[in-house]
Structure formats: structure tokens, C-alpha cells
Amino acid sequence: TGYLLPWDQLAYWAVTVGSSLMSYVPLVGEPLRNFLLGGPEVSGATLTNFYGLHVAIIPLTLLGIASFHIWRVRKDTLSIPHNVDGSLPEPNTKVTTVPHLVSREFVFALVMTGLILMWSVWVNAPLEEAANPDHSPNPAKAAWYFMGLQELLLHFHPTFGAIVIPVLALVALALIPYQRFDLSAEGIWFRSRRGRQMAVVAAVAALVLTLALVLLDEYWLDLPELLPSLPTIIANGWVPLAALLLGLLGFYEIMRRAFRATACETRQSLFILLVVGFVVLTVIGVAFRGEGMALMWPWEVLS
Known part of the structure; x- marks a missing residue:
């Protein structure tokens, strides 16, 4: 859904080609595609639909799925990773989540944020020309x-x-x-x-x-x-x-x-x-x- 939001040639035609795959679904493919796009082709209605999906519906859905997954992990417990030779590791002393886990996750988050910032500085992500339905790449x-x-x-x-x-x-x-x-x-x-x-x-x-x-x-x-x-x-x-x-x-x-x-x-x-x-x-x-x-x-x- 976020792929369309720049509304340039790359975004427009990528979504046009990707959504056309739905047309091959028997019976419901074309109606489903029209519902998602807000019409028979990619348009301003499509941009509105994708924006709503991108900022509200999909994040809330993922939040629910992730919450259920974390609950199941806590309920079922984890498998202890074995050594490379297949033997069981030595039993370790348990530690508290705070500060041992949280401090490591915080440092990891800082490092990843720094790497992403450096990537954004060195690698350009330019927009192409504005979306033009009459000019197919x-x-x-x-x-x-x-x-x-x-x-x-x-x-x-x-x-x-x-x-x-x-x-x-x-x-x-x-x-x-x-x-x-x-x-x-x-x-x-x-x-x-x-x-x-x-x-x-x-x-x-x-x-x-x-x-x-x-x-x-x-x-x-x-x-x-x-x-x-x-x-x-x-x-x-x-x-x-x-x-x-x-x-x-x-x-x-x-x-x-x-x-x-x-x-x-x-x-x-x-x-x-x-x-x-x-x-x-x-x-x-x-x-x-x-x-x-x-x-x-x-x-x-x-x-």
C-alpha cells in the first residue's frame, strides 16, 4: 500500500501491474480488484483507499496478529537453541527482563537507527515524474x-x-x-x-x-x-x-x-x-x- 503513496510513474505502474494479477481469480477477481482500487483503474480513489489501508487498517491488523503471537510465545514457552553439534547447552542462570533484556534491545535499536540514517544520507530515493496513465514505461x-x-x-x-x-x-x-x-x-x-x-x-x-x-x-x-x-x-x-x-x-x-x-x-x-x-x-x-x-x-x- 505504501508503494503507491509517492504517486510517481514507478508507483502508479507498479500498482497497476500488481493489481492486475487479481483479475485472474475466477468469479471474484475483477470485483475484488475494482473494490480495492475504487474503480476499474488506478486513480485518486485508489490513493485514498491505499492511504487508509496503510496508516490505519493494516497497522491495527498487524498489531492484533503480533499481540496474539507474543501471547502464544509466552504461553507455549520457547525452545532452547542447541549447540552446533546438537548437544544441549549448559543451563544458564535466569535474569530479569529489566535491565538485562531491555538494555540490549535499546542499544540494538540505537545502532539500527544510526545505520538507517546513514543509509538514507548515502543512498538517494528520487521521485520519478508524476503518475501519467497515458505513458506506460x-x-x-x-x-x-x-x-x-x-x-x-x-x-x-x-x-x-x-x-x-x-x-x-x-x-x-x-x-x-x-x-x-x-x-x-x-x-x-x-x-x-x-x-x-x-x-x-x-x-x-x-x-x-x-x-x-x-x-x-x-x-x-x-x-x-x-x-x-x-x-x-x-x-x-x-x-x-x-x-x-x-x-x-x-x-x-x-x-x-x-x-x-x-x-x-x-x-x-x-x-x-x-x-x-x-x-x-x-x-x-x-x-x-x-x-x-x-x-x-x-x-x-x-x-
Whole structure:
């Protein structure tokens, strides 16, 4: 919501592109988008809506969620972090919150405030020209935190890139707490030494595979052209989604058998694979997409 408040070209077109993703939601997508924007397109009503969300509704909502989270942390207590080798640390003497915790938090807040002030002095954040609905930049990009989704739209049918895949990811995240976990590994970084090794392998695999698949789809693979008899939503939607899910299932089995890992460690490596892959897509969209959303080197994008 704060992205729109400068009301310059970057803000206007980033919100225009980002809000257009909602249009792909069946039945309620377009009405929901019109409700959020205050009309069919970004306008003064949108600015008013976003301002209200930014200064009142979202902060109050986050305050309620954070309060509930802190209450649950206090109610359920914390897990004691283990040593790197997995052993339990020596029992420590308990201390009072004031002054021991508060003094450290105060010093940390001062240091962070100083770093942010120095960053603001050295790094400019200039406004672009005023928002102009008649002049679309090339390329028109969403805000950086939506660039992973916008990158997906370049490789999947819009319904799948904007709706199906994000919904599947959210459902998978929602199901994580209901899986069985080895409670003896609480407080251990990545659950075990083997889990840490699997995390590194998953991160490297995500980096390599994501880059390879993006380049393959960009320069060599055109599924709608290879499967002309199929509707686009199948050729560029269901087919690549099925291939992606089969690939994730194969990765899960390979990691489980290669490392003789537990289910928790294997699920963790799969989660890391997906997160790092999405980060790579975001970086590609932000730094490597230039005019016409073509792949370019970052210095060519900035020129």
C-alpha cells in the first residue's frame, strides 16, 4: 500500500501491474480488484483507499496478529537453541527482563537507527515524474516483492502463474503445522548435521535448476507451439504444472534416499528448494528483465 503513496510513474505502474494479477481469480477477481482500487483503474480513489489501508487498517491488523503471537510465545514457552553439534547447552542462570533484556534491545535499536540514517544520507530515493496513465514505461514491472509472481506469468498461463501455483504454495504452507515432527530436534539448526547438508544441496539445486528452466523456456522451449492441438491453458498451464509437481516429488524421493533422511529433514529440504527458487525468480525479474521483459544483463537494464 505504501508503494503507491509517492504517486510517481514507478508507483502508479507498479500498482497497476500488481493489481492486475487479481483479475485472474475466477468469479471474484475483477470485483475484488475494482473494490480495492475504487474503480476499474488506478486513480485518486485508489490513493485514498491505499492511504487508509496503510496508516490505519493494516497497522491495527498487524498489531492484533503480533499481540496474539507474543501471547502464544509466552504461553507455549520457547525452545532452547542447541549447540552446533546438537548437544544441549549448559543451563544458564535466569535474569530479569529489566535491565538485562531491555538494555540490549535499546542499544540494538540505537545502532539500527544510526545505520538507517546513514543509509538514507548515502543512498538517494528520487521521485520519478508524476503518475501519467497515458505513458506506460517499458517494461511495466510490479513492485519488487511481486516480481517473482510476474516472472511466473512469463512461463505459465496467467491463471496458473497468478492463481493456481500461489494457492497451492499457500495450502502447502498451511498444512505444515499438521505434519508429524520429531520433537527431539527442537532448537537444532536445520534439525541435524544431515539436515544442514541437505539444506545446502537444496539451495544450490534451486539456484541451478531455476536458472536452467528460465533459460530453457526463454530461448528453446515453447509448449503451445510444441502442442498446437491443445488449448493454451493445458499446453502452458496443466502440462508444465504437472511436470513441476513430478519434479518436486522426484527431488523429495532422491533427497530422502540419498541422505537416508527423516521425513522432517526431507520436507525441510523441499521447502528450501521452493523458497530459494522463488528468490531466484524475484532477482531475475528485478535485475535481469529489460525492455519487453526480455532477459538482459543488469547494466543493460539500468542503461
